[in-house]
Amino acid sequence: MSAPGTDMVSDADPRSGERLMAPVARRIVGVLALVTLAALVIVGLWVAPPDEFQGDAQRLMYIHVPAAWLAYLAFGVTAVSSALYLWPRTRSLVWDRVAGASAELGVVFTALCLLLGSLWGRPVWGVWWAWDARLVTTAVLFFLYLGYLALRRVPATLDVRAKRCAIAALIAFIDVPIVHFSVTWWRTLHQEATVFNPELDAEIHGTMALALWIGVLAFTLLYVYLLDLRYRLEVLDEDRDERELEAAIADRVQGGPPRETVGASS
Amino acid sequence: MSLFQEAALVAGKDLRIEARAKVIGQQIVPFGLIVLLLFAFALDPDRGVLQRVAPGLFWITVLLALLLGVSRSFAVEAENGARDALRMSGLDGSSIFLGKASALAVELLVFEALLTVGVVVLFDVRLASLPPLVVGTVFATVGLAATGTLYGVLAAGIRARETLVPVLLLPVVAPVLLGATRSWESSIDGVPGDAWPWVALLGIFAVLFVGIGMLAFGPLLEES
Numbered sequence: 001m002s003a004p005g006t007d008m009v010s011d012a013d014p015r016s017g018e019r020l021m022a023p024v025a026r027r028i029v030g031v032l033a034l035v036t037l038a039a040l041v042i043v044g045l046w047v048a049p050p051d052e053f054q055g056d057a058q059r060l061m062y063i064h065v066p067a068a069w070l071a072y073l074a075f076g077v078t079a080v081s082s083a084l085y086l087w088p089r090t091r092s093l094v095w096d097r098v099a100g101a102s103a104e105l106g107v108v109f110t111a112l113c114l115l116l117g118s119l120w121g122r123p124v125w126g127v128w129w130a131w132d133a134r135l136v137t138t139a140v141l142f143f144l145y146l147g148y149l150a151l152r153r154v155p156a157t158l159d160v161r162a163k164r165c166a167i168a169a170l171i172a173f174i175d176v177p178i179v180h181f182s183v184t185w186w187r188t189l190h191q192e193a194t195v196f197n198p199e200l201d202a203e204i205h206g207t208m209a210l211a212l213w214i215g216v217l218a219f220t221l222l223y224v225y226l227l228d229l230r231y232r233l234e235v236l237d238e239d240r241d242e243r244e245l246e247a248a249i250a251d252r253v254q255g256g257p258p259r260e261t262v263g264a265s266s
Numbered sequence: 267m268s269l270f271q272e273a274a275l276v277a278g279k280d281l282r283i284e285a286r287a288k289v290i291g292q293q294i295v296p297f298g299l300i301v302l303l304l305f306a307f308a309l310d311p312d313r314g315v316l317q318r319v320a321p322g323l324f325w326i327t328v329l330l331a332l333l334l335g336v337s338r339s340f341a342v343e344a345e346n347g348a349r350d351a352l353r354m355s356g357l358d359g360s361s362i363f364l365g366k367a368s369a370l371a372v373e374l375l376v377f378e379a380l381l382t383v384g385v386v387v388l389f390d391v392r393l394a395s396l397p398p399l400v401v402g403t404v405f406a407t408v409g410l411a412a413t414g415t416l417y418g419v420l421a422a423g424i425r426a427r428e429t430l431v432p433v434l435l436l437p438v439v440a441p442v443l444l445g446a447t448r449s450w451e452s453s454i455d456g457v458p459g460d461a462w463p464w465v466a467l468l469g470i471f472a473v474l475f476v477g478i479g480m481l482a483f484g485p486l487l488e489e490s
Contacts, residue, residue: 036359048273118359140437143436144437147430147434148434150430151430153419154430156424160489164486164489167482167485167486168420168434171438171478171482174440174474174478175437175438178474179440181441181467182467183441183444185463185467186444
């Protein structure tokens, strides 16, 4: 695939916006992500001291917290892109693809966040799962966007899918604060003293804070890299579907045997 | 015609179909009572567990009935090209939404009233303070009907809608389950003061999703 405009895609084409960033830029972001991730491994596993109370289990926080941050960032991007798609002046499939790609990353990192939290909770809290408000909200968040991804996988024309999914994404986004509010309220009303305080270490050691910040940076770079990659994959996917359709039509016009079309069926 | 007249027209149509099909009376209400029976099998009825968790079980059953109601509400539009007729009727999207959502809300309220009798009789629940309970139930039902109708039209015309609607709808209405269950618990315990904040939350949810539905229903109906 060549640069935008030189291939069969013109500026007026609705499928403009073939790339989010130039391949070089993506490569640079990828390398930076790798470097910061390596730094995170070194600082997180060796440089930062083990926690006074939690021991080495606390090191999970260096990926747990960045994963949580990334989940929120990703869902935020999905919501903004969906709104931009629905706004007539900025309507473009670019925003739909960004929303979808970002939601996928958000779901993956929410799952990672829950999983790591659970692994950490077992030695530190003594349980895999606690009905803490933040945990419950995150779980609901995970399922809200899992549903969104299921909706994205429903075959439809690109515009129909984009509009449908954009509305679903915005509903999910509006629902998150209500879920959070109600769940927090519920837990504070019904839980006497909270034993499981997620902020056990309000004062953290300097290198610990450093590890956290490196983690946040590394994960953000990784997010940008993966988002661009996923966006590009989506463009190629759409392109393939269209080409297959064109080829099938061409075959029919020439009177050839009917061809099996893949995708866009079912 | 005004918005509400149009909505009444659509709601009247849906309710008339339901009244003639008798599906609610013959299938959905018995289904709810069977679920209550199953809860008693699953949770020992002798140790007072059922009585304690009755509000939660009641609202879980309502959520299950909501899924059936949403499915029916859009099944009637799928046949005989009724959805195209609705699109071409010239009715405003918001009023169609209001009509379909109110019909669903009325159906749910009928179901809830009968289910309440079931809970009182079978689970030995005593409803101590009625006002927050009734208001909370109405708000919760409006919220559920609005979200249900919204996701119903979103999934209308999708082949996998029967499985897709629960996945999309249930996490969204999680706050309703929370609020409705808590307000019922407080009402049953006879401390209505604890129930009113939850009733307020249910009211906010209902208003919000009626608003979103009125905005989004038209565009979604066009695409379905």
